[in-house]
Amino acid sequence: PSQVSASQLQLVFSQRLNPLPEPPPHFDESVRSLNKSLSRAIPLRTTDASTERFFSREISELDVALAKKHVRRRHSKGARGVDAVSYEQIMTIPNTVLAALFNRCLLIGLESCLLKMLTLIIDKRVREWAEAVTFLxxxxxxxxxxxxxxxxxxxxxxxxxxxxxxxxxxxxxxxxLKNAFPSTDLPTLWLKLWRAGISGPLFD
Incomplete structure (x- = not known):
């Protein structure tokens, strides 16, 4: 039997995966407040400024095929989400159907295998953009x-x-960096992405 209870795990992960109630003392609060105000000025609907339309072109059958190839190579035994849909089941869905579904959703998430596959596709677009503009x-x-x-x-x-x-x-x-994920200031992150040149439906 496990020596750690589910409630103990819930407490630990809740602290690690959610924003801190108070920012770390080394944060510059004036800059943080400014970034929060500036991030609110970002339009709810933005225009993709990339020449290759990384963030606005529709997800294609090829995008889905490449995502399936990635999953087969690395994540085929991944845990199912709350919808109980497995990667094995997703592999049987035609690429055209998955592409149509993903183009209607455009969500990043880890709650199900479908969302994780869509997140892979969005992640690939961002990586391609970063390489194309020599951002890294x-x-x-x-x-x-x-x-x-x-x-x-x-x-x-x-x-x-x-x-x-x-x-x-x-x-x-x-x-x-201790607790890097929950310590990330989301308004600052959105502002940095916007200023770097990321915009369009995938950003929205």
Missing amino acids: PDSQNGFREKYRTHNNSFILRSSIDEARANGKPLYVAFID
Whole structure:
């Protein structure tokens, strides 16, 4: 039997997945308040400014096919949501039907396998946009296609070797952000996305 009760888990995850009641002391409250006001000025309906229409073109059969391929490779045994629909069942639905459904929803969520598949498609669009406009620096190796986190280990080792060869000190900091997810200020996040150039139905 489990040594941790469901109520104990609920308490822990509730604290970790929801916004903090008070912002961390290191937050600049004046900037936070300004960002909150500015984010409210973002229109409820925005226009996709990307040349490739990353955030406004309809989800296609190809988008669905690629999402299915990704699921087969990595998530085929994923847990069902409250709707009890499995990935195995979703794989039997024609791509045309799924594309039509997704174009009517445009939601990001993890409550069901259908929503998780749609989230994969939206995530891919954002990644494609970030690569197209060279938004990400070369040092961003995690959660990036064709990049690996061990690239950073190689860079660190190379920096150590170079410092030793030149007889110079090397200062390194390993930073772990505590409670990063619930500490993210959502108005600031929306404002940053908007200012970066993300707009259109997928953003709305």
